[in-house]
Amino acid sequence: MNTLGKHYRITSIGESHGQLVGVVIDGCPAGLKLDMAHLQKDLDRRRPGQSNITTQRNEEDQAEILTGLYNGVTTGAPITIITRNKDRDSSKYLEQRWTPRPGHADYTAGLRYGEHQDPRGGGRFSGRNTAGFVMAGSVAKQLLRGIGTNIVGYTQQIGEIISPEPTDFDHMEENPVRCPDPVTAEKMRKEIESARADNDSVGGKIRCIALNPPKGIGDPIFDTLEGCLSKAFFSIPAVKAVEFGSGVDAAGMRGSEHNDLYAVQDDEIVTITNNSGGILGGISTGTHIVATITFKPTPSIGKAQRTVDLRTKEETTIRVEGRHDPCIVPRAVPVVEAMMAVVLADYEIGAGMIPRTLGDI
Amino acid sequence: MNTLGKHYRITSIGESHGQLVGVVIDGCPAGLKLDMAHLQKDLDRRRPGQSNITTQRNEEDQAEILTGLYNGVTTGAPITIITRNKDRDSSKYLEQRWTPRPGHADYTAGLRYGEHQDPRGGGRFSGRNTAGFVMAGSVAKQLLRGIGTNIVGYTQQIGEIISPEPTDFDHMEENPVRCPDPVTAEKMRKEIESARADNDSVGGKIRCIALNPPKGIGDPIFDTLEGCLSKAFFSIPAVKAVEFGSGVDAAGMRGSEHNDLYAVQDDEIVTITNNSGGILGGISTGTHIVATITFKPTPSIGKAQRTVDLRTKEETTIRVEGRHDPCIVPRAVPVVEAMMAVVLADYEIGAGMIPRTLGDI
């Protein structure tokens, strides 16, 4: 339900317009000196209002640790991290609660929970809950870095604009869309602004890479690396597709073209290409793990849309006012990274690659 | 690990060249009069050797129930269903066990299990294990039919050949590729034969639809319908991408184009389009659930390929002889259907939509 993972297990708590959103992390090894600045930085990358192409909801999104640390070091106990909600204006949501917004979860949430779900700001179904994901992911990233793995995500596509394959990630955070190529980034920014100018929104893709992952992680048959990663990615609102390596392009390829051949490099067995996305048989090859995640255009748009009044079952029209992102992709980059980090940490703790205690003080 | 699901829980057992492959189903309600002919028919759709575009391994694939039935009716106890392996020729696999086949799990299986995994026919990593999936799926389909849901899958793409949107599924089983459009089917068949003639293989896509699913199934945040379905699909060997509804095309769309508007039809609230693939906020809308699954080209090809001898770490060449499918897609259709059925049954039993006891004799 609201818990993901077996060994590094995260539980999401909170509501968009409640007191807070947050996460409980269970299974984090004892002995990690938590880098709070790193955690806050990841949270800031997801924060609303960070640039003029994002929603203008104004939240400080300050991470606060409630449990699980002693003298700044993890103890092996559950870690509770929250961020308090400040800029809550629920009036629009209450006005529109009987006319479900197209593309949002309003209608299905009502099917599932009756009339009791919290309608303010999307409640449990709000993208705001991903702040908790990012905090859990930042702790996971710190664990992964300890064994040499880095996770990096970037904007690969906005609308029809596609980024070239990046050669480095140095300039990615210098533009508001998080595309490593400055020229493409500028085009993407304009595409987003154009969508907003039209009272519309636009979709896109994020590519996320685990650089230098351990070899041999992943479990067979049902708990494959792809399966567990994809389940985690689909928990991010608006995701419509998850691909690994060659992804949907594999359908059009021949085996002789798709197979990654083996070679020896510096006495290590490597694959020459990486159509597999670093995974074979659900288990990591040691090559970079590469996933591509498609986001639909933000369903909140200013244009009038046809909907139904749930009380009268009569057709009517809705115009979603208020503050929203014309494109969710740039802010979703740290969220995608977080989910990849959480899943990899889960496997690596399970496999004993990250020990249960990180050494004594 | 080898178990999937919470309420309708399946455990995969067996090896490609061991005595058997099979499945244990836990959580099937008591009182289902099992239709064995239906189960066998699904198994036959997956069977090797069913047409001249599949592998010529000759297996009868006869389903056999070992536990969980009394007088042909389920008792609520675990159901064990197996199919015995007959046509086992392991010699090729033993010859090549130290030179991993590109695109296969040989190399990663060794990383994960050391030298102990069963190398015969791919052992646990063989597609043959999906016979167990199909048997579990057939039981699940019978449960779903009881509440009015049907699952249908078809071949949507082979290589570059793409099927038009089908208007019905009546003629799908009349051609060996399982494409509902006879003209496209013939082109696809030729594409597969051309790949085989080249000692090569080809990829493709399967679309799978749950017709008339219940409204309001799915759980929030981490146990979304998309997440659990995708995890199940990625347990099928060779899957590279999972899409729902608009899928990867959503990236290039505007919100005004992508949002499915609400309307009233026969006093029911419906969506006019189905870009969402029948799921919003991880919960079913009641519209058809639509998933598209990409398969890579079969990694077994007759062409010589570069690989490494694991014992000497020297580069060498491998030619994968023996019997294999030039395209796995046609035989994978019932497997994809099975995984969708298993996941939906799991949710519906959990939600009490399928009761724990199906009525007394």
Place this chain on the structure above:
Amino acid sequence: MNTLGKHYRITSIGESHGQLVGVVIDGCPAGLKLDMAHLQKDLDRRRPGQSNITTQRNEEDQAEILTGLYNGVTTGAPITIITRNKDRDSSKYLEQRWTPRPGHADYTAGLRYGEHQDPRGGGRFSGRNTAGFVMAGSVAKQLLRGIGTNIVGYTQQIGEIISPEPTDFDHMEENPVRCPDPVTAEKMRKEIESARADNDSVGGKIRCIALNPPKGIGDPIFDTLEGCLSKAFFSIPAVKAVEFGSGVDAAGMRGSEHNDLYAVQDDEIVTITNNSGGILGGISTGTHIVATITFKPTPSIGKAQRTVDLRTKEETTIRVEGRHDPCIVPRAVPVVEAMMAVVLADYEIGAGMIPRTLGDI
């Protein structure tokens, strides 16, 4: 790890001398109007300092809801309830952290977590964490009451003093030991005071009964009612034994004496006796569910005890000063009730006896 249950799932958070202790409840149906006074009353029954036979640590133990409610009603989202720690004096614990207290978890916590666990007040291993259990249990009790089941626990034994079988529970809360028989209660109170006067402590037993439980709950083989209840009871610190019905006395009995015979009463099938404790084959018979839980004497005693300095591996002596209960049993009564309520709610939600949505507003 720190999570219990499948359908009504509780996660324990917090530390004895950290900011708070609390619980996250996942799976509580939407639509429960939470009775906060009831919850606070249960918490007060567990509160330190409630009488002169308990520890004098002074905590208000005020329940505070952080997430999961909207207008005082559950929404189906995770419910976070905490109580903040106020009266924290960690000095004694820090002084003694290298000399494990006999009978406490100090030594084993060090084995498991290295030097990182929070030593203040027992940290994660403190009985204080059971405040979270009580809050989760109170919500569960409110769900159970909705289908007619009440949970009642009482002190059945203190030292060698054993309560007669109670005829009612009316006066149980009028004495500080929570024994339904006033005369026995007074003897028990004296036994506890005598232990304290000796700088010692004393053990006891709690009996806990589910009155009027539903018939047919419990799952076969591994998820038996006894198994899941006992696992929950053993999560309470100091528990040494769990019995159902006849319990350890069954060893000395004959079958003809132990078997509960069936009869018909008011057109209902009932058992005449209840040696089974209301459970057969892991499934409830509909008769009261009866469990008896043995608590060891509090390990914290004022007498000097032999121990070892972990740094030097030299034998030394410890005297556990500070505030502690000479007998934990009276305060543990609401904790035992809570665990029974949590487990029963878990089964009943799983079985659909408590629906996922409790009706619309």
Place this chain on the structure above:
Amino acid sequence: MNTLGKHYRITSIGESHGQLVGVVIDGCPAGLKLDMAHLQKDLDRRRPGQSNITTQRNEEDQAEILTGLYNGVTTGAPITIITRNKDRDSSKYLEQRWTPRPGHADYTAGLRYGEHQDPRGGGRFSGRNTAGFVMAGSVAKQLLRGIGTNIVGYTQQIGEIISPEPTDFDHMEENPVRCPDPVTAEKMRKEIESARADNDSVGGKIRCIALNPPKGIGDPIFDTLEGCLSKAFFSIPAVKAVEFGSGVDAAGMRGSEHNDLYAVQDDEIVTITNNSGGILGGISTGTHIVATITFKPTPSIGKAQRTVDLRTKEETTIRVEGRHDPCIVPRAVPVVEAMMAVVLADYEIGAGMIPRTLGDI
């Protein structure tokens, strides 16, 4: 449901009078050369008909491996082990299926599964399913032996006859009751024969010890060693109580008497006494783990007993004929050992103390 454990996970399959009973083990490390003679010996200790104080049902109980081994060595894949049912006479059960046998699960099985459960020989609720437990336990014992831990169980009480504390276990298997003290064993044997002569049955206790367990296994709060062991023990039919260390006697003790003091022996920290049963705070101290399990008298007795006809709801009388054990305790010893072994293996694999691959061939 029918699965226990997280890392060493067992799934029970089969019915008393179906084709077979068995078990699927998931998570057994690759590389264990399975000692089939050891496994068969454990199964023989549980076998019916092994002496004249057990049931005379005649079963060979031959273990048969269906999956998971290659060249006699585990591969990391699920291991399926079965034993086929031979001596099946279901006639008595079918005659009596509408008049539930007192003390059996007949009545509750009907509540839970309606009329569909398999009534032959108790179906899923038969003690015969514990043959699968024993096979899973024998594999677990072989893993534990690899790290120096042995599991030994013995009959500690039959009726009112209690065994003295054993000094060794050398002669335990030389008598049919499995009591280490020959004089007490003879008294116990007579007590069982006396019960049978009376057309009655008798209860008892088994003590089970893990000799030389690793230090520091067990998880905090809900997944305590006691909790997980007790859940496993309560899955054995007829268990009424589970105690650790001092058990129910702890209720009558003072803290100064109960606390196990620490000392240094051969440079190791040890406890002088073992009232804790080798567990503190849910985590092993390294001292022997000691559990005592109470079994009720076999509910099947030849005496006439009052019951109800489920079809007519009229009271009637039943006499349970056929073959049954006058005391289940002697045959349950290997079952109790098996459950302890399974749970400890689960923890040790989870903690990485038993590696995922046991070394290359």
